[in-house]
Amino acid sequence: MELILHAAGELLGAELYSSVDLGGSSRSTVLRCETADGGSVIVKAFNNEPESLRCFTAEAAGLSLGIAGPEVLGVDPEVPLLVMGDLGKAPTLADVLLGNDPTVAENGLLAWARGLGSLAAESVHRRGDLTRLWSRYGKGMPSWEDEPWIARNAAELLVLLDGAGIEAPPGLAEELSRIGTAGGEEYPAFTPGDTCPDNNLLTPEGLRLIDFEAACYQSVFLTAAYCRMPFSSCWCVFTLPGGMAAKTEQAYRAQVLDVYPALAEDEVWQAGMRQAIAVWTVDVTVRLLPRAVEDGPLHRTRRPAPTRRQVLRHRWEMASRLEEFPALAETMRLLLREVAGDWKAAPLPGYPAFGHREASESPQAPVDMATTG
Missing domain, CATH: 3.30.200.20 (Phosphorylase Kinase; domain 1)
Structure with a gap:
């Protein structure tokens, strides 16, 4: 020290x-x-x-x-x-989602989505700057953009299925190779990398982000998927009231249309979002399924927190409806039936801030600015 x-x-x-x-x-x-x-x-x-x-x-x-x-x-x-x-103390998005005020929680979600979208739009032309800065501070490690994490996850999923005694449906390997192209060559934008609720401060001056340990350029869809799923790779995962995920997603999308006008086309947007959902579902399966032998909360100390099995089941249910990836969708249904069927895990509940408001079909004390893991 x-x-x-x-x-x-x-x-x-x-x-x-x-x-x-x-x-x-x-x-x-x-x-x-x-x-x-x-x-x-x-x-x-x-x-x-x-x-x-x-x-x-x-x-x-x-x-x-x-x-x-x-x-x-x-x-x-x-x-x-x-x-x-020092950004001081301010509530994070996690604080308001786990709190008891639905209006504050909704406003926080929309501020988060607009802020991320604005960041993406502002950063589009600064990719070269990040490359130069990476070289300046480089310690001999490849950048996150050069890390083939999507393709590696795809290969690991096939190994996991084999270990679980699940025969991969015909065509799965080919579909996994297709979703491996979703890294960011099309519609790239900057992301801090970990845009989970506890890394977003809701300050009087607006949204401020912390934890840039995975900063890189990636497809805007990989970030936008956090609105729909919600929070693709995070611990603070519950369900949203009907229509809230779509409203949050639209808030993000509206910010990036000036730099990527093609994203105004619903066919383009929806296809990109479904591919991103496939990417993140494979990611969470590879990360959590080996640890789901024994269930437990996703966060060591924060409560409430969902369990590993709850999140896996929720992600598999959403991905089981990805029609353009039929083999992956069938894989998700197999996992739901042959793995999650024995878990008896309770369905993923809603965010506490929204109380008993109807859940979406798609599945506090102030916090210091640097308490992220």
């Missing part, structure tokens, strides 16, 4: 005091530190494991674009660490 404080102080040319550990993760240490003038800054230091170094590079490069996140006050690639402006 002292070494981190000393390095951050050297970077700023000022001594830092009274550090408070904000939690960080296995990859990083995050501190709020007081400055001599009575202000405060956030220091985020990374360990030297390969994946942590990639996260450092992504965070430093992504935040240095200067859009949506906290201000970067200094970067030390040697430690490595960043010093950022």
Whole structure:
């Protein structure tokens, strides 16, 4: 801790005091530190494991674009660490969705979607900037854009099915190779990478994003799918009232039409969204199914939180209706019948903020700006 404080102080040319550990993760240490003038800054230091170094590079490069996140006050690639402006305390989107005010929750969802869409539109012409920043802060790890995670997940799904004794339907391998093209060559835009509810601060000045550890350019559909599913790769997953997911999705879509006018065509938009849902369903299956042998909540400490089995069943039900991917849809139905059929997991409930309002057919204390994992 002292070494981190000393390095951050050297970077700023000022001594830092009274550090408070904000939690960080296995990859990083995050501190709020007081400055001599009575202000405060956030220091985020990374360990030297390969994946942590990639996260450092992504965070430093992504935040240095200067859009949506906290201000970067200094970067030390040697430690490595960043010093950022302190956004203070504000409710996250997770806080309001898990709260008890439906109006605040709906407004938060729409602010989140509009903010992400605006970020995407603003960033379209800055891909070269991110590439240069990645090179500046690079630690020898490939960028997230060069990581074939979609294709790797597709291969791992086939192995998982075999291990579960499920025969892959004819044509599944070919369909998986098709969804592997959804990375971002068509309609790319910047994303911090982890746009889950607890990484979105609802400040008086508007939406502010934190956690840029997976910052990259990817298809706008992979981000927009978070509106429909909802929250494709996150722990804070419950169901939304009827029509709310569509309203949230439209708020995002409206922001990107100026830069990608072709997305006004429903045929183009819906096809892209269904492909993104397929990508994220394969992803969650590969990540969670091996861990679903024993069920448990998706978050270590936050409550309420859904269980692994609840989320898997919900995702499989949605993907079982993907008509242009019949083999994948059949795979989802097989998983529902032959795997989830023995779980007796309760259906995924609605977000607490919306109480008992009708669920969609498609399936708090303030939080510090750096308490994300």
